Amino acid sequence: MKKLFFNVLCLLAITTLSAQSDSGDFTIAPQLGLNLSNYSSSENLNNKIRTAFNAGVIAEYYFNDRWSLRSGIIYDSKGTKITQSGYDYIDKLNYIAIPLHANWHFGSNRNWFLNFGPTIGFLASAKADTPEGEFDIKDFIENSFDAGLGVGIGYKFDIADDTQLYIQYQGYNGFIDLFNEDFSVFNATSAFNLGVVFQL
DSSP: OHHHHHHHHHHHHHHHHHTOOOOOOEEEEEEEEEEEEEEEESSOOOEEOEEEEEEEEEEEEESSSSEEEEEEEEEEEEEEEEEETTEEEEEEEEEEEEEEEEEEEESTTSOEEEEEEEEEEEEEEEEEEETTEEEEOGGGOSOSEEEEEEEEEEEEEEEETTEEEEEEEEEEEEOSOSSOSSSOEEEEEEEEEEEEEEEO
16 A cells, blocks of 8 residues: 555656756755654564754756755664663664655745655664663664655745745654564654755
């Protein structure tokens, strides 16, 4: 069901973007954000949200004043926190993520935006923070490649002729099983981002 939804959404994005023939502006936006990450699973893992950060640069090409294609490169912190016998164990999974999202701009001045589409990620590091210290767990992650669906909404504030400040909520749900155990475990993230858009 997830794969079908993902394929239909990607097809809709590509069809919509292909229909636009007007060329537009190109922007670049450095961003910094707060990540609330966790694992999603059919099993009860007794896990909690890990708080971390993301940082990156987003580039955007406008087809017209309503639609654009957005991509970039983001250092994206994921993982989870598990409490057992009063002790915290934190999985710190850090990815280099590349979104490829359609972005719909709406509102009277097109300051609101809603983006959606696939995001891929490459595992950069994996550590376990335990009461006994920090350990490398990269060899325990069966899939160092991650892919999933990202959806976000935000608002841009005009601060100069060619510069805008934006705030954004971005969600992500992975489709790649991390551990290949008897049950599936996927990455899931909610992020609150702040960025500056420069028109080139």
